[in-house]
Amino acid sequence: MGGTSKTLFRLGTILLLSLSVILSGCSGGTKSGGGKNAPEQSAGENNGGKVEPFEISVFIGEAGQQPTPDNKIYKMIKEETGASFKFEFLAGDIDQKLGVMIAGSDYPDLMTGNTKLTTAGAYIPLEDLIEEHAPNLKKHYERYWNMMKDPNDGHIYILPNYGVLNGDPASNWYAGPAFWIQKAVLEDAGYPQVKTLDEYFDLIAKYKEKYPTIDGTPTIGFEILNYDWRNWGLFNAPQHLIGHPNNGGVVVEDGKAEIFADKDYAKRYYQKLNEMNAAGLVDKEAFTQNYDQYMAKISSGAVLGMFDQHWNFQTAEESLITQEKLERTYIGLPLVYDASIRDHYKDRPALNLNNGFGISVNAKDPVRIIKLMDRLIEEDWQKILLWGIPDEDYYVNEEGRFMKTQEQRDNFNDGTWKLGNKADAWVKFAPKMEGFFSDGNSTDAAAQPEEFKAGLKPYDRQFLEAYGFDSPVDFFSEAPENDIAYPAWSIDLVDGSEAKIVNTKQNELSTKYLPKAILAKPSEFDNVWNEYVAEIGKLNIKAYEDRINEVLQWRTETWSVK
């Protein structure tokens, strides 16, 4: 009897123990990088001794692909500094993912910037760390030091990845917003100068009449995407048409921000779209399609024009290039209402405070991480990270300029190749040089003028020559110096605040009414528009504008101090 109960007791204990092990596994805290059994490498110049390997866990707030284990750049980083990375890419919804991370205080060592994480106190302040351990980073960010401070408490949490410029940025490839038009349309019309919205739609209308189908599919005159967060195709055009840069949902005049969604100059644009819809130029499915359908239509080559940001439909354009339909690729036009308005589409890269890396409160060794970043911002490493290995990924010609062979160029556009040969996941969010290296070469291969020209396809070269331009960027006016507080779209509206709720509601109204207005019979347009304006009037828009103005004010005061 006693024997059995003992066994039972033992059995029960084992069960309980195993359960507790399982449960503790569930609640488990952070993984330690200590288990890595990588062979120790000797570092030549650094401290003469051995480099202790360490692993940095990194959360990337967008979808991506894991680099291959034998990626040559990461291998080099590991050899010199001992650091290896463990990337976690976003899968699914960012808000949901962050919610879970915050709830469990379960942070990796490095995380891409996000205001939700800042609010939750997930990042450590970096000022002292940089002052003490990172002279190169300090030098890199010197001119931007004040701008990097969080408006809410004055600490630096995020090291911005873009917008720190060395000299005037050269660029050939325009990534931003514009009214895009197929090269074929311009070619067919004899390469006209297009300045205004009316001219643009006239061209499209004429071309569509002349060619009702393209490669068998019916021609689509003007395409609009208004899906999920990619909603600017419908919302943002009016501010550009009156000659303002992209400030998101507001127009900033003399430091004062106000929404433009319900203004008359916005109405003018949507009324034009309404007429164009009545004329059959706007895609009937514009407002019901999702992003994939939109991309599919562009890839088919049947879409003559749209308002969008270049990077948003870049993959569709790449597919057109692969299909060798170069005349179906696009050129961006900086349209305005009247030719007298100076276009301001192109802007100087502004510091994006919501992007880049921040070190989390859970990081075990922030000093080593900051030292690593400090090392990687030095020019020799930047060249490796941005251009690659000399004579392998690019070559240096007699004049000391970096160039690429066609094969090297193709490699750089090959996603699979990049996983094994570029440290993209790291480079994209890490602090980096932009503009020029000290030897005058461009930091970005695509921005190196002679390299860009050499890489142009004959069709594109001929197209640009017809206009007398060197690159597609020349269609745009030179970007004037940014306002100190620019851009307003990077302002944190603060989660849960009235400003943010109002903004969400206004977006919802625009998503609902603008399609209705555009699709309405022209005689009914005014009715729908008035209803829309009235609905916006019911919201406490002032709360939203006040928040923007408050931060703009704060920026002007804090940032102008040099």
Next chain:
Amino acid sequence: MDETLTKNRTVRKSKKEKKMTWSLIKSQSQLIYMSVPLLAYIILFAYVPIWGWTMAFQDYKPARSFSDQKWVGFKHFEFLFKDDSFLQVLRNTLAMSIINLILGFTTAIILALLLNEIKKIFWKRTVQTISYLPHFLSWIIVTGIVATSLASDGIVNDVLLKLNLIKEPIQWLSEGKYFWGIVGASHVWKEVGWNTIIYLAAMSAIDPALYEAADIDGASRYKKMLHITLPGIKPTIIILLIMSIGHILEAGFEVQYLLGNGLVLDWSQTIDIFVLKYGLAQGNYSLATAAGIFKTVVSVTMLLFANWMAKRLGEERLL
């Protein structure tokens, strides 16, 4: 109360009267040990989280201790019920839920009845397999298929045009009045085969002697279906119905989110989307919790009601 019932009860009682003694516990200790992990699991994952409901009554800020939170009473519930769009959202959720419930039930039962009548096992299997395969696709793929086939040059418009039923393509996804139907139909397409399985299982448990007897009495196929098969699976139907009624406020999220657009916003937005927009996306976890509590309370009430109804109708019950 009739006699058999009272009898039953006394029988049960006499069994129960066996007193809880130490020796009894000892003799059943294996069972008790075995139940410990499951009990712990349930307590941990079903009861402990209820503690989180306190969030709904606070202005919850993550990564702060419980005592640092600010209590705000029913503020978040008020926000929910005072918001104009919430009522609309509630309507949409209920409507789509009920549509899904009714369509889901009837189509699954009908398909099961029809499949049951197929005597060639090969065909039965084939039809069954084809009909339940979509279940394994994720909604993102299904909505992609739906959106593509409903496009103006999609298969649906093509077929209707070829049949001369319509003159020009219908923009299915731009009209609010079609939206609920589209959601219901996509649900049916995706889940009908899967839902059939349980009914088919229930049907296979029906005593073949009943069919033979009916044959001898000269019952037709239709009569057998009506008087043997259907009553045979009635308990299954009732139980599943009760369980689904508990989920009445779960019209889903993905379909509506992925198929919805500005033009059908007034018909497509469900509670879950509303919560995502004004709760999670705003970092307002309290609001999300409040909406969750609301849903749970409604669900439990509906569940109890359905259970009670089943009892009144003299049917099997869940609880």
